[in-house]
Amino acid sequence: MAAASMEGKGAGRDSTEPRPTRDSRSLRAADVTAAERNAGAARVERRGARWRHRHAPAVFAAIGMLALWQIVVAGFAVPTYIAPSPVQVLQVFVEQGDILWLNFWPTLLEAVAGFALGNSIAVVLAVWFVHNRLAERAFYPIAVFVNTIPIIAVAPILVLMLGNGYAPKIVIAALICFFPTLVNMVRGLKAVSPQMLELMRVLSASDREILWKIRLQSSLPFLFAALKIASTTCVIGAIVGEWIGSNYGLGSLIIEATYNFRAPLLYATVILGAGLAVAFFVTTTLVERRVLKWKPGAVF
Amino acid sequence: MTQGTAAAVVADPAAAAAISVRELSVRFDTEAGGVTALDRVGFEVPEGGFVTMLGPSGCGKSTLLRAIADLVPIAGGAIEVFGRTPEQARRARDFAFVFQDATLLPWRSAVDNVRLPLEVGRRAGQVKQHAEAEELLALVGLEGREDALPHELSGGMRQRVSIARALVYRPRVLLMDEPFGALDELKRDKLNEELLRIWRETGTTVMFVTHSVPEAAFLGQKCLVLSAQPGRVREYVDIEFASPRVLGMRDTLEFVQVTAHLRGLLEEA
Numbered sequence: 001m002a003a004a005s006m007e008g009k010g011a012g013r014d015s016t017e018p019r020p021t022r023d024s025r026s027l028r029a030a031d032v033t034a035a036e037r038n039a040g041a042a043r044v045e046r047r048g049a050r051w052r053h054r055h056a057p058a059v060f061a062a063i064g065m066l067a068l069w070q071i072v073v074a075g076f077a078v079p080t081y082i083a084p085s086p087v088q089v090l091q092v093f094v095e096q097g098d099i100l101w102l103n104f105w106p107t108l109l110e111a112v113a114g115f116a117l118g119n120s121i122a123v124v125l126a127v128w129f130v131h132n133r134l135a136e137r138a139f140y141p142i143a144v145f146v147n148t149i150p151i152i153a154v155a156p157i158l159v160l161m162l163g164n165g166y167a168p169k170i171v172i173a174a175l176i177c178f179f180p181t182l183v184n185m186v187r188g189l190k191a192v193s194p195q196m197l198e199l200m201r202v203l204s205a206s207d208r209e210i211l212w213k214i215r216l217q218s219s220l221p222f223l224f225a226a227l228k229i230a231s232t233t234c235v236i237g238a239i240v241g242e243w244i245g246s247n248y249g250l251g252s253l254i255i256e257a258t259y260n261f262r263a264p265l266l267y268a269t270v271i272l273g274a275g276l277a278v279a280f281f282v283t284t285t286l287v288e289r290r291v292l293k294w295k296p297g298a299v300f
Numbered sequence: 301m302t303q304g305t306a307a308a309v310v311a312d313p314a315a316a317a318a319i320s321v322r323e324l325s326v327r328f329d330t331e332a333g334g335v336t337a338l339d340r341v342g343f344e345v346p347e348g349g350f351v352t353m354l355g356p357s358g359c360g361k362s363t364l365l366r367a368i369a370d371l372v373p374i375a376g377g378a379i380e381v382f383g384r385t386p387e388q389a390r391r392a393r394d395f396a397f398v399f400q401d402a403t404l405l406p407w408r409s410a411v412d413n414v415r416l417p418l419e420v421g422r423r424a425g426q427v428k429q430h431a432e433a434e435e436l437l438a439l440v441g442l443e444g445r446e447d448a449l450p451h452e453l454s455g456g457m458r459q460r461v462s463i464a465r466a467l468v469y470r471p472r473v474l475l476m477d478e479p480f481g482a483l484d485e486l487k488r489d490k491l492n493e494e495l496l497r498i499w500r501e502t503g504t505t506v507m508f509v510t511h512s513v514p515e516a517a518f519l520g521q522k523c524l525v526l527s528a529q530p531g532r533v534r535e536y537v538d539i540e541f542a543s544p545r546v547l548g549m550r551d552t553l554e555f556v557q558v559t560a561h562l563r564g565l566l567e568e569a
Contacts, residue, residue: 195403198371202397204390205420213420217407294407294449 081261092268099253099265100272107250108276110166110238114173115230115280122178123223126185130215131207136186147179151240159245169241169249176237177230181223188222189215224288231284235277250276318473318505319345319368323377326363337363339530340377345522347472350499350506352520354513354562360531361509365475368507369397381473393421395473396466400481402458404450404465410437411446414465436464439498456487463495467502474499476508480515489547492518496545513566514550517558525565534565 066086072078073085080088093100125143129136155172162168192214200210242251250273257266326338337360345351353361366372368379370386381389389395396417404413414433437446440460450458459479466474480488492515499506510516516523517539525534539558541549549555 193401193403195399195401196405199397199399199403200420201371202369202390202395203417203421204393209420213416214405217405294451 081263084264088264089267092264103250103253106248107238110169111173111234113170114237115177115234118174118177119181122181123185126182129186130189151176155240155244164245169238172241173234173237176233180229181226184222184226188219192218227284231280232277316347317344318347320380325376326367327375336530339532341533343536348503348505349521351522352516353509353524354516355526356528359526359528362477365477365509369475393469395475396471398462398466398476398479400478402462406450409447410461413461414468417469436467440464456483473505478509493547513559513562
């Protein structure tokens with residue numbers, strides 16, 4: 001009966017409310033017309049100008065500090081083994097690039113594997129905790145305890161247990177990622193509005209349906225906040241792991257360069273490690289932007 | 301604005317009760333001890349009827365609605381929805397609930413939010429009959445906004461989406477808990493008029509909680525007035541206006557008399 005009567009729909013469409021789509025649609029159409037194509041180019045230009053306006057100070061400041069560093073080191077004749085000049089560091093990248101890259105890949109691999117392992121376990125555990133109060137009460141305090149042990153103290157234990165290969169480094173990187181993700185994910189999974197849960201009850205939805213349809217999605221802003229932290233700490237974890245017992249990787253290169261007073265190589269290694277962490281962070285941010293197109297944190 | 305073709309399902313007073321509540325009591329345990337929210341409440345809602353519920357704040361209007369929806373346990377008495385207990389009725393998808401907030405999933409488009417009830421629940425995938433989500437969005441006046449995300453819609457539009465979502469599995473009863481309470485007066489008027497049209501076109505039984513006297517009088521064929529602490533039925537008022545009701549009728553003497561009567565009951569309550 002309703003299907004037939006619904007044909008008389010739209011009788012009372014109101015015109016008082018704003019209809020943003022209509023505007024944006026005509027805008028989209030306008031983009032396509034050849035006459036307006038210049039406007040699109042101008043917009044790109046404007047965006048470039050805004051980018052320059054926003055980031056130019058940081059770029060100039062960085063260049064200024066590097067120049068100052070160069071001047072101080074050269075002017076006061078600081079020995080290279082105490083502090084190399086930026087130019088000397090740059091020379092390492094050019095002349096000893098092969099050593100740097102050879103040691104870069106293992107660290108990258110360990111960081112990525114640790115990131116994946118630590119965060120996966122944290123997410124699975126968070127889902128378990130949210131559905132099982134007893135499990136949360138039993139294991140949450142243990143997770144907190146493990147997190148309070150300094151990573152530098154755990155590392156030797158893991159090397160003893162897992163040997164000298166990739167395994168201990170991956171585990172250390174995973175361990176350092178694990179805790180922030182666990183805490184955030186538990187909060188995120190619980191951050192569903194009580195009203196949404198009542199709606200799901202009225203619909204007689206199962207816990208599994210609530211998890212897949214509601215909780216996991218609404219926890220994503222929390223998860224990404226944690227992943228951004230993890231994206232830089234997993235590199236630290238891998239490097240610390242390599243310090244303890246390894247003859248490859250950026251961590252081992254740092255130790256080697258330090259003991260041999262090869263300061264330019266040390267600096268170059270540190271910069272490469274930092275670059276890895278930044279690249280990881282930027283990647284995570286870009287993925288977040290793609291995944292969270294809906295306004296994060298907003299609840300309706 | 302009503303079209304003559306719309307199959308006007310006007311409730312027959314002799315029709316079977318859609319909801320029947322007998323001697324209903326609801327108690328809450330608080331730290332200070334038990335609080336009786338509802339005390340021996342009894343009334344019936346005829347099938348296809350539109351009943352509004354009024355009462356001072358804290359009188360348990362929402363609690364009553366939530367007890368019918370199986371969201372609140374009852375301490376005494378009985379509730380029947382088409383002869384079933386609230387739990388059975390919930391599992392059979394006899395009723396839908398519209399909250400004060402639209403309660404939409406922010407990552408789903410309007411049309412996907414409307415489809416949500418078809419994807420969850422015991423009968424998911426085997427829902428016997430359901431309306432097309434696009435048709436329902438048109439019914440609530442959101443044609444062309446199917447793909448909009450909730451944050452791109454105004455508050456009134458979001459509430460329209462939530463009404464469409466409630467109607468998607470063709471519930472026999474629509475339970476509405478101050479659905480327009482957060483909207484400004486103009487939007488509320490507009491949505492009131494459209495709700496009446498939707499009610500006539502779908503033939504759904506509606507129970508509607510509000511604290512606005514004009515809204516209760518304009519929408520309801522009957523108005524259940526509750527008194528506070530503990531919640532009891534003050535009076536179950538019949539409201540008879542010519543159908544279809546239009547907003548302009550609120551200026552008539554008839555209408556003012558009804559609202560004056562309701563207001564009087566509220567003040568005594």
